[in-house]
Amino acid sequence: MAGTSLDGVDAVIVDSACKKILASHFLPYPKELKNQLKNLAKNSQTNLKTIAELDITVARIFAKAANQLLQRAKIDAKNIQAIGSHGQTIYHQGGNYSWQIGHGALISELTGITTVADFRMPDIAAGGQGAPLTPKYHQYLLAGKDGVFVNLGGIANITIVKNSTVCGFDTGPANTLLDNWIAAKKQLDYDENGLWAGRGSVDDVLLKALLADDYFAQNPPKSTGTEYFNLRWLEAYLTAEQSDIAVQRTLLELSAVSISSHIPTGSDVYLCGGGVHNLLLVERLKSQNPNSKITTTAALNADPDFVEAAAFAYFAQQTLAAKPSNLPEVTGAKSTRILGAIYAK
Ligand SMILES: Nc1ncnc2c1ncn2[C@@H]1O[C@H](COP(=O)(O)OP(=O)(O)O)[C@@H](O)[C@H]1O
Ligand SMILES: [Mg+2]
Numbered sequence: 001m002a003g004t005s006l007d008g009v010d011a012v013i014v015d016s017a018c019k020k021i022l023a024s025h026f027l028p029y030p031k032e033l034k035n036q037l038k039n040l041a042k043n044s045q046t047n048l049k050t051i052a053e054l055d056i057t058v059a060r061i062f063a064k065a066a067n068q069l070l071q072r073a074k075i076d077a078k079n080i081q082a083i084g085s086h087g088q089t090i091y092h093q094g095g096n097y098s099w100q101i102g103h104g105a106l107i108s109e110l111t112g113i114t115t116v117a118d119f120r121m122p123d124i125a126a127g128g129q130g131a132p133l134t135p136k137y138h139q140y141l142l143a144g145k146d147g148v149f150v151n152l153g154g155i156a157n158i159t160i161v162k163n164s165t166v167c168g169f170d171t172g173p174a175n176t177l178l179d180n181w182i183a184a185k186k187q188l189d190y191d192e193n194g195l196w197a198g199r200g201s202v203d204d205v206l207l208k209a210l211l212a213d214d215y216f217a218q219n220p221p222k223s224t225g226t227e228y229f230n231l232r233w234l235e236a237y238l239t240a241e242q243s244d245i246a247v248q249r250t251l252l253e254l255s256a257v258s259i260s261s262h263i264p265t266g267s268d269v270y271l272c273g274g275g276v277h278n279l280l281l282v283e284r285l286k287s288q289n290p291n292s293k294i295t296t297t298a299a300l301n302a303d304p305d306f307v308e309a310a311a312f313a314y315f316a317q318q319t320l321a322a323k324p325s326n327l328p329e330v331t332g333a334k335s336t337r338i339l340g341a342i343y344a345k
Helices: 031-042 048-073 104-111 121-125 135-142 176-186 192-198 204-211 231-235 244-260 279-288 307-320
Strands: 008-014 021-028 083-085 088-093 097-101 115-117 147-152 155-162 165-173 268-272 293-296 341-343
Touching: 008 048, 008 307, 021 048, 031 048, 031 088, 048 088, 048 097, 048 104, 083 104, 083 307, 097 121, 104 115, 104 341, 115 307, 135 147, 135 155, 135 165, 135 307, 155 244, 165 176, 165 244, 176 192, 176 231, 176 244, 192 244, 192 279, 204 244, 244 279, 268 279, 279 293
Parallel strands: 083 115, 147 268, 268 293
Antiparallel strands: 008 021, 088 097, 115 341, 147 155, 155 165
8 A cells, every 4th residue: 555645555464354454565666757747746737657657666666575575574475365456646636536556467467475465446336436545444343333434644534333323435545645734944855743843823814824725625525635735825814924834733633623623522432543543633633523433443453554454355355256345325336347457477
C-alpha cells in the first residue's frame, strides 16, 4: 500500500484469515521519486514517457518492499498466496477515473508471486467513487460489533459501522495539507508529533473560511485527493496577516473538525494511518469527541500503521475467490464488483 502522503510503501504478510499481521515493513520512497510524484500532483501536465518510467519505478519499489519483507520474515515466496497491490495513486476523480501506477505484471515478475492490482476501476466502471474501499475490511475487523474507523493518511476516510450497516467516505484532508505546508515553509516532510503546529494558535477566520468549502458539506458517496486538497487550494484563502505557524495550527484544526463532525456521539473510534503519531491531531480529536472512546486499531490487534495494507491483502484474497470487495452503499456503485486485475504466476 502507498497512500497520498507519498511517504513510501507499507508491506505486510497476513495470516490466511487476513486478520493477523505476521510481519510488516515500511520502505520509504527515495527523495527524487517523492519529488517527481509531488510534481505530478501539483501539475498534471506531463508526458507519457514520464508516466511510463514512474510506473516502472514504483512497481520496482513495491516488489523490493515485498522481497525485503519476505527476507526479514524468513518466509519463502512460495508460501504466499498472492500480493494485493494498491499501487500509487497519481490521479483520482471519484466516479470518473482513478489511476494507480506500479504495474502488477512487473511486481508479479520480480517477486514470483501472483499479484492483484488495479482495485478501484471496476467500482468506478460500475458508477462508484472507486473509494474508499477499506470500509469492507474495517467491517470485517469489527466482526459484528459497532465501531468507527478513521484512517489518518494524506486524506482522511471514515467508516461508521452500526447495526451491520456501513457508511464510509473521505472526510477531506488529514495530513496532506500539514505535510505540504511544513515542506514549503521549513523543508520538512512532516510536523513531527504536531509540535510545530502546537506552538501556533488557530486563526478562527481562516478556519471558518476553509470549512466553508463545498466538499465538506457534500453528502456521501464522496471521495477526494491531493489534486483537490493541495497548497493551490489553500493559497486562495490566505492573506499576508497569517503567520506560517498559525496556518499550520489552523490546518490541523481543519482536519480535526472536518473529521469530528462525522463521528457519532458515544462511538468506539479506532484511529489508523500515520496521523496517529501526530499527538496534537489525536488530542484535538479526543477533545472534540468527549463522549466517544478514541483509541487506535491496536485495540483490535491491528497495527495502525499497517491496517490499510492488510486490507489490500484481504481484497486480493477476495478477488482470487471471485468475491467482491466494494460496498455499493459506500462507493455508490450500482452493485458489488470483483475488484482488481490478476497477474498470475
Ligand atoms: N511522528 C509523526 N508526527 C506527525 N505526523 C506523522 C508522524 N509519523 C507519520 N506522520 C504522518 O503520517 C503520514 C503518513 O501516513 P500514511 O498513513 O502513510 O498516509 P498515506 O496512506 O497517505 O501514505 C506522514 O506523511 C505524516 O504526515
Ligand atoms: Mg503512507
